[in-house]
Amino acid sequence: MHSTQGLLTVAMAAAFFCTLAGCGGGGSTSTPPPVTPPPVTPPPVTPTNPGVSFSGKAMAGTAQPIVGAVVQLYAAGTTGNGSASTALLTSTLDTDATGSFTVPAGYACPAAASQLYVVIRGGQVGASPDNSAIALASALGACNQIVSGTKFVVNEVTTAATAWGLAQFLSAGGNVGATATNTQGLANAFATVTNLVNPMVGTSPGAAFPVTGVSPAAKINTLANVLNSCTAAASACGQLFSATTPSGGSAPANTLDAALNVVRNPGSSIAVIYAQQASGAPFTPALTVAPSDWTLFINYAGGGISVPSGVGVDSTGNVWVASYAGVASKYSNTGNPVFANGITGNGLMSVYSLAIDAQDNVWLPNQQSTGGFGSVTVLNSSGQPISGATGYSSGGIYFPEAIAIDTNGTAWIVNNGNSSLTLLSSSGQPLSGAKGYTSSQLEFPVTVAIDGNHNGWVTNYSDVDTVTKVSADGTQFTSYACCNMPDGIAIDQRGDVWIANYAGDSISQLASDGTVISSGYSDMKASINHPQGMAIDGSGHVWVTNYRGPSITELAGSAASSPGQILSPAAGYARDAKLLEAYAIRVDASGNLWITNQGSSLLTEVVGLATPVKTPLIGLPQTP
Incomplete structure (x- = not known):
């Protein structure tokens, strides 16, 4: 028999339990609010490519x-x-x-x-x-x-x-x-x-600038002093921006845009921009007189260069130069010679041209050879010969002077000695028969360019004043009277053919079907003076070296509203560079121009002046 006190204790405990946990049976109980879990902090996300401090x-x-x-x-x-x-x-x-x-x-x-x-x-x-x-x-x-x-x-x-x-x-x-x-x-x-520039200290030139190059620090410092007039005193900014406003363009709003306007319009307001420097300008050495224009150039020597002729740029931006003295030189994209004395031997002798194929092999036609009639030397990207000890000489090669590579890998060689063409496969096998392609229409040919249909266009450096289109199988020769002692040749993105008239001091333009659009764009010898080398940039603009004039000339291309319009100043670009017998010219994938100077045995780089082009140049120029 349970005591009353025990029963009361049990009842009270049960009631207390029901109060905490809730009991069924019709009674009303209060439900506690849900418990919110504490927030979970996600782990920090590490960037895929984190940068350092x-x-x-x-x-x-x-x-x-x-x-x-x-x-x-x-x-x-x-x-x-x-x-x-x-x-x-x-x-x-x-x-x-x-x-x-x-x-x-x-x-x-x-x-x-x-x-x-x-x-x-x-x-x-x-x-x-x-x-x-x-x-x-x-x-x-x-x-x-x-x-x-x-x-x-x-x-x-x-x-x-x-x-x-x-x-x-x-x-x-x-x-x-x-x-x-x-x-x-x-x-x-x-x-x-x-x-x-050395970005660690903010001075020109850079720490690794080639010892074989001539520093452009004076021109860089001069433009820096022009900009400093505004950074040091806001009151001078309006005058700077007015001076650096391009014709028909908008005024810059800051010093970086002002600098870009100067660089992109190097022939405009030269003296006015130069005069923006304040007294006691901070950066030295600087130019003591206004430049001929605001192009920036570097002259490189070294690497065995000696009477340079052909020039080409490979897929990584290295620049190869052929020298008439029988030397092949290779430079990094910043002008450092890769081989201190260049490459000799391997049949190299009296070289006027070069071309680079899709594998970055360098093809060099030797106008002469020991005991023969010339040959073609092929070097790989490391400078090792892949054409034997004396080069390729079969297929009718006879004092070859120029070369171009087609998109299918075929090498077209111009034989000046007997006015013929030799086509070689990528492995050096003749594709044009034992004697090459011959025709009475070829008279002392000197250069060749390949169009989009695998035809070769050849300039005849003689009194006939023609260029000849040759089919890849050698069955069709078609000549066009257009020129005046035609020399350099280039074909643009639309297939139009541009020819340098060495004796005419002018540039001719032909449509892809041979129609003569112009027999000679000229500026009355102000800059076009015995034009020699030609290149087309990524915008279709035409760049010309003047063998007897110390400058380069830029012309509007076939897609422009006024094809052939001379875009460079009256005296040409880069007169301060002291170009001497400028021979060949190429555009790289950064927009730099590379020019060989036969008279001074220098390689000139004009920085950032042209629209970039895919390298190496094979067939028509392409935007990279």
């Missing part, structure tokens, strides 16, 4: 820091030349009281090899108020090549070098971009910038 300093001139400038790091765009770049810093970064800044690690590069550059905008110099017209840039290089802790300088010199080196990839507003298929050309352009 580096620091920099923004300077106006050599001694004045730019304080409170906004810093942004960019990756170059990939959707076209001058396309929108990608901003990599998501938080605001300003320069401090000394002009310094530090970019933290962890920013996400679009690709490991994305080309990076930094732009600083605005800021104060000395006691001046914030100057919104300041925009200075520096090209840093590939994301995966920047070393942690590196210190960079951003100033007017780095800006001028960036504008010249990246001229074909830079657009207004500080965008840098290339096509997705021209990463090599863009990378080489960035390398050109570091050839022009």
